[in-house]
Amino acid sequence: MVEKNIAKCTLFGWDICKMEESELIRNRKEKIAGIRAAGIDLYPNDARVKNTSAELRARFGDLEQESLTQVEETFSLAGRLMAIRNFGKASFVSIQDRKGRLQAFIHKGLITEEDYALFKRLDVGDIVYVSGRIFKTKTGELTIEAREIRLLAKSIHPLPEKWHGLTDVETRYRQRHLDLIMNPDVKEVFYKRSRIIKLIRDFMEERDFLEVETPMMQAQAGGAAAKPFKTYHNALGMELYMRIAPELYLKRLVTGGLERVYEINRNFRNEGISTFHNPEFTMMEFYMAYATYEDLMDLTEELFIFIARNLFGVPQFTYQGTEIDLKSPWQRITVKEAIIQYLDVAPGVLDDQSQAVVFSRQLGLEVDEKEALGKILMIIFEERVEKNLVQPTFVTQYPVEVSPLSRRNTLNPDFTDRFELYICGKEIANAFSELNDPEDQRGRFLMQLREREAGDEEAHQMDEDYIKTLEYAMPPTAGEGIGIDRLVMLFTDSASIRDVILFPQLRTNTPLSTPPLPLKEREL
């Protein structure tokens, strides 16, 4: 049994650090002592890096060694040491920077004795700097011939195994830095995510939309049917809610005359976690005055095709083995039509509350006898129909009961001018012509209040301030929300929302490093 060093310190009786040292870590600390003893800074910050792996590869990757001998320029590269292959006096090391990897050749005869002694103390995982000429090895690998090597930051923990890498999903999410170091595909996903969001901004700017930011902390969490997170502002002495949607604020801006606005930001919903749900998620909402939900269907097709063409060159891609075709026009179908298309039901059944109850019970769904017809339709749709909507489909004409902020359809006021976009059986976007009649809006809020009293925690709250805004007249407007995480999932072929969110929500598995300070009574 090997004795272990255990360092431990406490604060308010909590263990704030407790580190059992493995042999591996002791080993590294001995190396660190050696480097320090040689008078070398372990964490210098004066290195100036001129080049990246990708840039050197682009410039010289296609050239033969013969041509490279003509190149006398000195290049420099910094990054993480990912592999060391020793051959006596010569070594090959693999250096990984943000753009990829490049190999460096370290030869005892080509660098100073001090540098070579330092190199012998380096470990896989350290951040290093090399500079020298570029050449190609016998096997044709582009390589920097090091004339100088520096340590820029010393790593104490060993990296995961070089061949299998890091696969344990829990560690990948909890220690995303390790995931990013070890799995180049992960880095690729987040580069792509950033690119998609930039494309959306380009697309919106092109159409004269203004990007804005509205409150994340709201006195009332409105704009969607969801349970909010609650917090408290000490100085104001008031409860606040993390927003579940920016909708009502964005429409205030449209009323204010901004006419075309969008926001890409986080929403927070206090609900379950799944491969398609994270409690904080990114949503784009946009509002366009003098447009209708039908205009937004066209706009949505254009946006998705614009993104796909930029990413793939064509408006087609594969998601989890399914070929998705974004070619315009996408199917447009009402909620009722969708139910009829996928289930064996006579059209009249969906227009009659009691028949609809019977029908949904035949499908094995739990439905209250007195449930409103519109809600029954949505239960049937969500449980039995939406999973079938694989190719992009706009589902339109949602019941007024489940659409408290949408404009009624002129011909059939029990339904609203609203659509949801489904791809691969998942809701990707939700849009409608906005309800801008303050009287109707008040009625809808009252209807929601009754739902709330009946026990529906997700029913919308009365918002007099918002109604007052509408009373100043909001132009006829259409608005839409697009789930950015789900969009990125589609375009990066990711099976889980956690694969497109850098730090997905997980339960803490260890006590907090620092104990919470005792709360003052008035802040409780």
Add this chain to the structure above:
RNA sequence: GGGACGUUAGCUCAGCUGGUAGAGCAGCGGACUUUUAAUCCGUUGGUCGCGGGUUCGAUUCCCGCACGUCCCA
């Protein structure tokens, strides 16, 4: 909330009907001047997630808990 599966060395994984654990990589020592999962020789490393129970004896069987993944609600 329910179900299934998982948790063994730093990482990736074995471990049979119960007898206190193995491999590969990493590490450490050695050889090696063009390798790229380098190779060769030698070698260290484990609270088997945590807590109970059954048993002479539990990584293994049973119960509970924690964390995770997937499916369902």
